[in-house]
Amino acid sequence: MQDQSDSNRPGLSRDDARALADQILDMSGADSAxxxxxxxxxxxxxxxxxxxTTAGGSADVSVTIRSVFGKRVxxxxxNLLAEADLRAAVARSESxxxxxxxxPEYLNELPGQSYADVGGYYETTGNVTxxxxxxxxxxxxxxxxxxxxxxxxxxxxxxGGSAVANSNGLFAHHAATGVASTLTVxxxxxxxxxxxGDEAADxxxxxxxxxxxxxxxxxxxxxxxxxxxxxxxxxxxxxxAVGMLMLRMRxxxxxxxxxxxRSFFSRQGDGxxxxxxxxxxxxxxxxxxxxxxxxxxxxAGDGVARSPETWVERGVLRSLSYSRFWADQKETAPRPSxxxxxxxxxxxxxxxxxxxxxxxxxxxxxxxxxGLDPRRIAYTGLTRDGTFLIEDGKVSRPVxxxxxxxxxxxxxxxxxxxxxxxxxxxxxxxxVGTPIVVPAxxxxxxxxxxxxxxx
Numbered sequence: 001m002q003d004q005s006d007s008n009r010p011g012l013s014r015d016d017a018r019a020l021a022d023q024i025l026d027m028s029g030a031d032s033a034x035x036x037x038x039x040x041x042x043x044x045x046x047x048x049x050x051x052x053t054t055a056g057g058s059a060d061v062s063v064t065i066r067s068v069f070g071k072r073v074x075x076x077x078x079n080l081l082a083e084a085d086l087r088a089a090v091a092r093s094e095s096x097x098x099x100x101x102x103x104p105e106y107l108n109e110l111p112g113q114s115y116a117d118v119g120g121y122y123e124t125t126g127n128v129t130x131x132x133x134x135x136x137x138x139x140x141x142x143x144x145x146x147x148x149x150x151x152x153x154x155x156x157x158x159x160g161g162s163a164v165a166n167s168n169g170l171f172a173h174h175a176a177t178g179v180a181s182t183l184t185v186x187x188x189x190x191x192x193x194x195x196x197g198d199e200a201a202d203x204x205x206x207x208x209x210x211x212x213x214x215x216x217x218x219x220x221x222x223x224x225x226x227x228x229x230x231x232x233x234x235x236x237x238x239x240x241a242v243g244m245l246m247l248r249m250r251x252x253x254x255x256x257x258x259x260x261x262r263s264f265f266s267r268q269g270d271g272x273x274x275x276x277x278x279x280x281x282x283x284x285x286x287x288x289x290x291x292x293x294x295x296x297x298x299x300a301g302d303g304v305a306r307s308p309e310t311w312v313e314r315g316v317l318r319s320l321s322y323s324r325f326w327a328d329q330k331e332t333a334p335r336p337s338x339x340x341x342x343x344x345x346x347x348x349x350x351x352x353x354x355x356x357x358x359x360x361x362x363x364x365x366x367x368x369x370x371g372l373d374p375r376r377i378a379y380t381g382l383t384r385d386g387t388f389l390i391e392d393g394k395v396s397r398p399v400x401x402x403x404x405x406x407x408x409x410x411x412x413x414x415x416x417x418x419x420x421x422x423x424x425x426x427x428x429x430x431x432v433g434t435p436i437v438v439p440a441x442x443x444x445x446x447x448x449x450x451x452x453x454x455x
Contacts, residue, residue, distance in 0.1 A: 009126050010041035011160030012061060014173040020063070020081070021165035027090045030067035030097065032109045033167045036301055038062045040160010045133045048152040050141050055130060067093040068109075071102040105325040109166040110303045118174065120295030124203040125177035126159040133157065136208040140183040143212040149219050153183040154430040157203070164303050174297040178432035180425050181206050184385065185219040186455070192225065192398075193455045194218025195365055195385035197240065197425035199432065201293045205423075218364060218386040221398060227451075228389055228399035234360035234416070235446040236353040236390065241363045242343075243424035243436040245379065245408060248369065249285065250338050250434065252377050252408075253311050255320035255330070264377050264409055265317060272320060279315040279412040282346070286310045287338035294423050294435030296339035304334045311338065345439030346418035353417045353442040355393040361448065362388040362395060366404070367428060376407040382452050401455075402448035410445065417442035 012020065021035045043057035066075040067090070074096035078089040133155050144151035161175040182197030196214035198206045258265035258272035267273050288308040289298045298306050304324065311319050319335065327334040354362065369381035383401045390396065419440035427433035 009121060009159065009175060010059065011039040011175065012037065012163070013161075014163075017161065017163035017173050018165065018171055020061075021163060021171065023083075024063065024065060024086055024090060025165065025167055027087055028067065028094070028167060030069055030094050030167075032068045034066040034109055034302070035163075035165045036064040036066075037163040038160070039162075040158060043128070043130065043133065043157045045130075045137045045155045046153070047137050047141060050145055050151055052134060052137055052141075055134070063089070065089050065093045067097040068106070069094075069097050071104070071106040072097050072100045073103050073106060074100050107324050107328060109168045110170050112169045113172070113299070113303055113305050115172050115298040115305050116289060116307070118289045118295055118298045120174065120176040120201060120297075121159070122177045122202040125157060125179055125201065128157055128179075128203045132203075136181060136206070139208050140185070140212040140215065143216045144185045147216050147220060148188070149185045149216060150188055151183060151185050151215070153181070156180045156431045158432050162297055164299060164301060166303065170303045172299045172303060174299070176295065176297070177201050179203050179206055180427075180430060180432045181208065181211060182425055182430040183211050183215040185215040187219065187223065190455060192219050192222045193385045194220070194222060197430070199423055199425040199435070201295055201435075205293055221388070222386050223398065225387075225398040225400055226389075228361070230402055230448050230450050232445045232447050234357055235443050235448075236350060236357060236360060236362045237441050237443065238350060238362075238364055239419065239422050239438055239440050240365045240424045240426070242438045242441050243426035244366045244369060244428070245406075245411065246285075246341055246343055246438050247426040247434060247436050248371070248379055249377070249408060250341055252374070253319065253321050253337060255322045256326040257374065258320055259326075259330070262374060264375055265320065266375075274317055274320065277316045278409070279312060280415045281315045282344065282415060282418060283312055283315050283412050284310065284344035285312040286342045287340050288342065289339065291340055291342055291435065291437065294340050294342070294437050296435060300336040300339075304336050306336050306339060309335065309338065340435035341437070343421055343438040344418070345421040348417040348419050348440075348442070350419065350440050353419070353440065354390050354395060356417060357390045357442065358392060360390045360442075361399070361446075362390055369428065372405065373407075377409050378405065378407045380405045380449075382454060383448075384454070401452040403450045403452050404447055405449040406447050411443055414444040414446075415441055416444060
């Protein structure tokens with residue numbers, strides 16, 4: 001892991017970020033001001049139709065200037081860093097703030113804070129070359145060509161830093177890297193599809209050979225898919241499928257929604273359900289800025305420190321997130337929402353789960369996931385890129401895709417088996433996203449609500 005003080009990495013060093021923030025704050029004439037800085041480099045390779053179609057990158061520094069007069073607040077974002085442009089951006093934010101209505105929930109900017117020393121910048125990622133990325137993309141293309149299929153993929157590599165500073169003396173800086181590599185392989189006639197992917201902070205953890213072989217194998221195995229009726233099924237979800245659902249759990253731990261009666265975590269009558277056992281005893285959900293290869297910034301955008309948190313412990317709700325305003329209302333400490341999510345696991349492999357299933361469905365991943373009901377933490381979406389019927393402990397045949405309608409509460413109460421947690425590509429856009437570390441799961445009664453003809 002690279003020392004975050006290294007000024008040779010992409011993005012602004014700590015010293016350069018502080019100097020830029022101080023320059024902007026010195027220009028401010030507002031009652032208070034905050035500066036958020038995002039800086040770094042992004043490289044990508046996109047492949048389609050068994051060839052690399054696009055390769056490129058960008059480097060940028062983006063500055064958001066927040067000005068406050070009384071309780072009137074406005075922000076302006078710019079990437080023009082000449083002194084005259086910065087002065088114009090400051091003046092614009094102040095002009096807008098004077099026109100803005102008062103924010104009844106505004107709280108004064110934080111004073112200086114203490115933050116954990118969290119890594120997250122990996123030299124292997126920050127120094128990755130376009131040739132290395134092209135070689136990785138070529139592996140997927142070769143695997144597809146050799147089997148007569150067509151590969152499309154995306155490799156997204158990011159390296160840089162974030163910083164926050166304000167007129168009360170607060171300053172924080174964090175450097176990070178991230179990689180997402182995903183591959184879809186389809187038959188030339190589009191009749192079958194397979195997918196595989198990885199996400200990591202460390203380029204060396206991207207298993208390019210496995211991605212290529214798995215996506216191609218899934219495509220081959222899903223040929224000649226057959227009809228299967230919708231309904232509740234025992235399902236074996238590979239880690240990516242689990243991660244795509246658990247990504248949505250991050251937003252459920254909001255104390256205000258719970259206290260105001262808008263959440264599954266709302267207690268009937270008043271307040272929230274902290275301390276209640278709500279999920280299977282094997283379910284523990286936590287977040288930690290220092291989680292290896294899933295590191296996140298030790299501070300939120302307003303400068304509130306992030307600490308390791310256990311949200312659910314052995315099925316019991318232990319923590320909720322509090323904005324500064326809601327924490328002030330409830331006379332407690334602010335607690336940012338989880339910036340990563342880590343789920344407990346077990347020792348069962350996907351093969352073990354299949355072998356233990358009399359009749360069920362194996363799911364590779366989901367697509368087009370959308371919220372249904374926050375009171376049940378319910379979502380809908382589609383299965384995609386490899387859905388199979390399991391009979392008598394074996395995968396018996398490929399089947400059509402489904403639309404699911406599923407409460408995550410029911411899912412986390414219906415667990416039969418758990419695998420070892422791994423970081424997954426949990427987003428739908430194939431770009432670097434929120435670090436999600438989850439196991440494969442075997443779950444009872446997953447609601448595959450209707451058939452989908454989509455590939």
